[in-house]
Amino acid sequence: MQDTSTLQPVRWSGPGLTRIPYGVYRDAQLAAEEQARIFQGETWNYLCLEAELPEAGSYRTTFVGETPVVVVRDADGEVYAFENRCAHRGALIALEKSGRAENFQCVYHAWSYNRQGDLTGVAFEKGVKGQGGMPPGFCKEAHGPRKLRVASFCGLLFGSFGDEVPGIEEYLGEEICERIERVLHKPVEVIGRFTQALPNNWKLYVENVRDSYHASLLHLFFTTFELNRLSQKGGVIVDESGGNHVSYSMVDAQAEKDASYRDQGLRSDDANYRLKDPSLLAGFQEYGDGVTLQILSVFPGFVLQQIQNCLAVRQVLPRGVERTELNWTYLGYADDTPEQRQVRLKQSNLIGPAGFISMEDGAVGGFVQRGIAGAGALEAVVEMGGDGTASSEGRATEASVRGFWKAYRQHMGV
């Protein structure tokens, strides 16, 4: 029988959040609607860091969903963002990933723009020797790339095409704001950028980020090398909208002293499963709260990560229905000592495309994408920890995955 599931609109079996139709990861029509309703809708999308735009004229090119965007600091110190699309024929205005610019000029017909995205010049506007040129009524002010609203929070720059999106702090919610401030409480600088091309729909990655259930099951590095304390305490926070979350864990200092947890490990006395160079994880306390892991996400595609002393932001961008671009920006604090910086560089082995505890996440979305190839009309089960989206202390829950779908269905109107 022919699989007609991809020809039908994606069907949700009910209003609940515990059944996800596989069609959401495969449907081209839905992907197009996501661009309009989510990425160009009432959401805040991560653009770049304030630290990446140090002076007037500093710019970066990035994306909001699939839409190319220029982010630039003007002479007034403010950051502006506009679509990277010439108002004339639609060519890219800026071609480089970053740079400094007094203004921008499209290479195709030399239409030019100031740093706020206003069309300021049309080549041969009055024609050549009285011939050609634009009609006298052509109004440059009425033409230009779409502009984004820009919001800055703790050095993170977000942009929105939406007119009605609430302010950034309200959008994030109080608890998420506090957890961002906890990490980004002083100036940061970029220590590396890497891009990972994921063979799956973007939602499979942002679900994975919110999935506290998989961490100790898929990622075996910590347990294999006995770096995982069985007594680790932690929890999951989901904001009111559902779309933003924090998952965190900390070493329980009391249990740490109790050597009995070793007896529970299967390989506790096997020296083969010890790191030969434990300096990989020889970190230092820098937050005073004992939290050794904090993964934070903001709807739709932003992640802030602290794993011990390893800091990074991640930007998740759809690249067609079955491809995703994951942009990692590794961070240190501007006032790091050389020793602290070295610790961060070493711990960065944990993350990124080759990360000891993140490489699996690069592949597992593809396993799902391939697994559901003939199952468009069937559903995933997301029922661990019940059917709600409430914050909780345990991490054997999919509450924050359901939270994502709560926000998703709200924005999509489905």
Added chain:
Amino acid sequence: MIDLLALCAFNAAYAETIDSDALERWPDFFTDDCHYRITHAENEREGLAAGIVFADSRAMLEDRIAALREANIYERQRYRHLLGIPLLGAQDEEGAEVRTPFMVARIMATGQTELFASGIYRDRVVRQDGGLRLRSRVAVCDSTVTDTLLALPL
């Protein structure tokens, strides 16, 4: 003087070790206090120090192989390294600066072969115990993008 042919033979053995899945022998190409990093041309141009792999001892390389064998989960795959002719730079008593271009195809369990990485090894090669060792190898990839994941070393 470090001989060009000796360098070629060293690099050929290095590639063969990875491509034939003799990964446990891969750290032997490095000195105890080696530096090994995988990064890309953009980070290098901007002076950004991080790598997608970053090691400052041979023991860390051994740990990476142990993790690949025992802990990390990834689909079965192998590489085919094609290494260009080493370009010998400054030499001193101890060793030499060398740059060698590489192309690495990745062969997946599905049977698919794709160009996975191209770039240049920026090396500090030293003589030790009658042979050559890498005091430093920085694999500078041409592309900023890594497909899916990087498990095996470059």
